[in-house]
Amino acid sequence: MTEKIIGVMRIAGFNVFVPVIRLIQGENRDEQLKLLWRTIGIQGVTLGVFLGLWALIAPQIKTNLGQVPGPAQVWEQIQSLSLEYRMETKNRKAFAVTEKARVEQKRAENPGLEVKMRRYSGRPTFLDQIFTSLVTVFTGFLLASLVAIPLGVLCGLNRTLMSALNPLIQVFKPVSPVAWLPIVTMVVSAVYTVPQPWLEKAFIISAITVSLCAIWPSLINTALGVASIDKDYINVARVLKLKFSTKIFKIVLPAALPYIFTGLRISLGVGWMVLIAAELLSQNPGLGKFVWDEFQNGSSQSLARIMVAIFTIGLIGFILDRIMVTLHKWVSFGHGTAGA
């Protein structure tokens, strides 16, 4: 049982907690304590030193918006943001109740009339912005993957196609999202002329910008993975005379899966970075916009709030990466390289 939990933790990348479990189980205490010190202990010390230096240096720097905030001010803002969120949720609920009552009353007065529910017009909270950013990044990432994986597989199988596409890939790969943004904005505005309430234009622009930058790592890794499949596996497919689709789904994709997931992991990381920049520049809703708004706002708390956003962005990026690492380890099982 213990070994099973530890196995799951290792796949999930929580190696740090393995000694804790062993300690609880009462296995060789000194050894585990030493291990624990080498992981959690050292990490705690690093964090402490970082916070100390930050608290020491930050107040020395004066800006137009006051001192650079130290850890204490940032902690304050975390609390203030969570308070705002609770207030806002309360307001929203209250608005929903009164609005519902209003609509029902109107309908009762005039049954033939179609009465619209008004939307709550309050400012999006920090949590709303996080949610928007996550939805956008996953949409862009999904869009990129849907193009990158099939195209990568074809490129990996076919040298001619690979060399045909290679110049395009090499030129577009290093382009920064900032450069894409104006073009994407103009094109989306030109094409998407009748905006639907459930699909905002800003959302499309951000998602497409993300996918334009996130497509390359997945594409290149998939192509590389497919091109470097063990020749024996391909020979098996040839001897069995597998038809194209069977060959792809039974041999090529499973064999290239570890490579593909490495690509997807890099893509998601790139996508997350790109998204924040795109939101910040184009004022599209999300965490990037939150940073920009606070910067424009210019109150004494603004810098501390931006710091909160930075930590949030970093933490979410870290979590996304861990998810991809876990998936990667999971698909690599049975390949003889990891685990098994």
Added chain:
Amino acid sequence: MAFLELKNVSKGFGEGAKRVSVLKDIDLCVEEGEFVVILGFSGTGKTTLISLIAGLLAADQGEILLKGKPIVEPGPDRGVIFQNYALLPWLTVYGNVALAVNYLFRDWPEEKRRQHIEKYIEMVHLTPATLKRPAELSGGMRQRVSVARTLAMNPEILLMDEPLSALDALTRGTLQGEIEKIWEENRKTVVLITNDIDEAILLADRIIPLKPEAEGASLGPAFDVRLPRPRDKDNFNHDAEYRRLRTEITRYFLELQSLRRVEQTAETIVLPELKPVSLAG
């Protein structure tokens, strides 16, 4: 008409000055149900030969006929057992055999396919390991899975490329016995490639040496093995016919090797005409 026929087959790799001829003018006839072993040193084009018969490579010259029809591409009628097993690591033992069976016999009812798969896993004694992945198996077990997968394809001819060369001596011995037994039961035509003389004598109806030469390897004179089956390796040392064969084949290869050595050393090196100059003079 022979079951499998190679006529004047040549194959080389590379281009221009770097071109290396691997096989030259290979002529071979294999009868239906025959067990032919090709015996050769390593690096003499054995794998190339099997790949040509399998259709994984195309010959530069000559033609290869299976039942009178030329071989142009690989197909399930020629079951290949690869040197390094070529098992798919993400599939279980069952999954690896099922991949072939479910595809080739897709018009069979599911139950029949399942029984077919299980029958061949049973044949190679792997039923207890049915749900294990290749990484969890020993080398010998992996090769057995490969044998089961290939036999389950129901091929007309079995092509084995040094199937036991990566195994330890004990496992090798066991598997040799199993291959002979399976062949006795199925009587499939087999072409097996090896560098082990004892393995060749144990399994073959006919042993054909692969003779390495500078301009590509060709086939030497065949040795017919008329030892009664099933052959018992333990009694070989007391068997006059076995000893005669073994000596004859060994002598053939030793002669080949000494010929090669003579050829290699025949080249005389011309020394520059220089005379030492004495500094003291």
